[in-house]
Amino acid sequence: MTLRAVLAFPGDLDTPTGGYAYDRRMLAELKALGLDIAPLPLGAGFPLTSPEAVGRALDRLAATAAGTVLLVDGLALGALPAHRLAALGRPLVGLVHHPLALETGLDLETRALLEASERAALACCQAVVVTAPSTARLLAADYGVAPAAVTLALPGTAAAPRAPGDGDPVRLLAIGSVIPRKGYDVLLDALARLGDLPFSLTVVGALDLDPATAAAVGAQAARLPEGRVRFVGALAPAQVEAAYQAADVFVHPSFYEGYGMVLAEALKRGLPVICTTGGAAGETVPDGAGLKVPPGEAPALAAALRQVIADRALRRRLSDVAFAAGAALPGWADGARAIAATLARVGGRAS
Known part of the structure; x- marks a missing residue:
């Protein structure tokens, strides 16, 4: 059986932030490794969005072919109801840049709601990809994610010249x-x-x-x-x-x-x-x-x-x-290989 996957994300993949840059680059690197993976936009407004937007996002996930591995960016994943995620019947992998509840400026009620929602959503995942060791430790300590279920895929850095650093002032x-x-x-x-x-x-x-x-x-x-x-x-x-x-x-x-x-x-x-x-x-x-x-x-x-x-x-x-x-920093292909291995393992287990 050929592995098929999607990288599901909220909003616009071209948004100029580090999280979206990571998603764009990993999508390209995974394709370069020969993986059959496609982008799947879930709509705007996440994580604090309307029930209608959540429903549309779940419909898009449900419309994927049976057996498709769903790699879902945490900006959307943590806002999706766990019972609806479980009902998708698809292998599910979370991609957590950082927990939603740790965004600056949230009131206590919103923070608590996001934390509970993300914890429940992560419990539906067969694996979780994180971008830093500190996030892996946090998910184990506060979100009930088993360390064995976590894949570390650090962002890569491209070659660049050294900056002269000679300005005055x-x-x-x-x-x-x-x-x-x-x-x-x-x-x-x-x-x-x-x-x-x-x-x-x-x-x-x-x-x-x-x-x-x-x-x-x-x-x-x-x-x-x-x-x-x-x-x-x-x-x-x-x-x-x-x-x-x-x-x-x-x-x-x-x-x-x-x-x-x-x-x-x-x-x-x-x-x-x-x-x-x-x-x-x-x-x-x-x-x-x-x-x-x-x-x-x-x-x-x-x-x-x-x-x-x-x-x-x-x-x-x-x-x-x-x-x-x-x-000494890793390249993008290093992280992509780690993600590809995780998707293959989860997809193989599901099939």
Whole structure:
């Protein structure tokens, strides 16, 4: 029997976020390995969507051919009712970038609902793919997922030239959609404490995913001296590469990361990193490649920024460690092979 699979995802696969970039690349890599896998859009609005949208998504999953392995992105999976997932009669594999309940800005009731829904949905899965070891530990501890059911498939990084890192004043770069979880309000609070230092900050990332947050941080940035901070929106890949090459320090103030693909990309280019320890970020960036602070703490972030901006020799030491760490990062094919083996195992068991 030939294995047939779909990668089911909510929204638009071309959305410029790390999670969607992972899905796009893994879909391509799995096809390159010879797997019969197709994209399956489930509709917009997840995870906090209407019952009608949930019903349409389940109908699309049910319309797949019998025996098709369903690899379902967790952004949708965790919002789908467990009893309906079980009734599909298809081999089911979850793809968890990070648990839904850990998104920043949720009220306690919504957080509890998402946690319960995702735990039930994961119990319906024959296997779960995660993008970081910390997520595997979290699912085992808090979501009842057996460690033996988990496949680790790290994001890959492509070859890239080392950034010169020779700017004066120091050029800071942040990459990530402007949403509450990314912590740009904390970053701007930290930068406001550094008025005596010369620097600039460029923020690359979608501005339309949470317009209220984008407006708030835009107003916050406007209170800093003119020219210090630029929010440039989502950019094409060549423009993103140019931004990396023009940077001296990469800063990532996120409250939580399932992996932090941009952190790995910064390491690949030898950029010193200042990041939080939220989620997997503290593991993605090895000690010695950057400075790490607790999420949400502007004074600690300001202190780390001050140290790196003011000390060129420190930046060079961090850069050397970052570049060596980046050279050791896995490629995309490594993760794709792990996912392919899991899909084959689950599909074979089902048949």
